[in-house]
Amino acid sequence: GAGVSQTPSNKVTEKGKYVELRCDPISGHTALYWYRQSLGQGPEFLIYFQGTGAADDSGLPNDRFFAVRPEGSVSTLKIQRTERGDSAVYLCASSLLWGPDNEQFFGPGTRLTVL
């Protein structure tokens, strides 16, 4: 079956602009996670959803970052007033249930470049 998909695969924007990154999880997976991966680093947790609600958003760096999952499936990560430091690969993952021993399946990521 289809895995986790993310669009776009690459996004180049200018400082100060608004961007939206989309994640399509594996069908039936209730938990969805967003991570940010800077060059040469491991994924850094941003936020996770259990169904439609953000169960833990403690990893969001500031209030310019926001994510939604209105119907419990597709999720969108929104970044306002982008800064050069936001440049990274944004990874989405989903798992059947929440819990650290539920395998997370990752998408290929969206590479965001802020000029």
Add this chain to the structure above:
Amino acid sequence: GENVEQHPSTLSVQEGDSAVIKCTYSDSASNYFPWYKQELGKGPQLIIDIRSNVGEKKDQRIAVTLNKTAKHFSLHITETQPEDSAVYFCAAGNYGQNFVFGPGTRLSVLP
């Protein structure tokens, strides 16, 4: 919160040799330790995991060991092959918190 360290940052081995990657964690409450492999341009993929009630787990050429007293765990790859070349990440977590990943190890298997 949890802090995960990983060593070495890069590792080169000859094809057929073994590779060992080590991780330490800080939160004694962590009880689940997965290892992920990330190939260029792809997301991480789970290759093996271990829970805190087990000291060792093996899956074909891959094994993981856990020392809860010392708060460290290791990935062992035997009979390495060129397709094992990738970046490997360890992580730690438990119920009530999400994963914390290590910084990664770039493994190169030289033919």
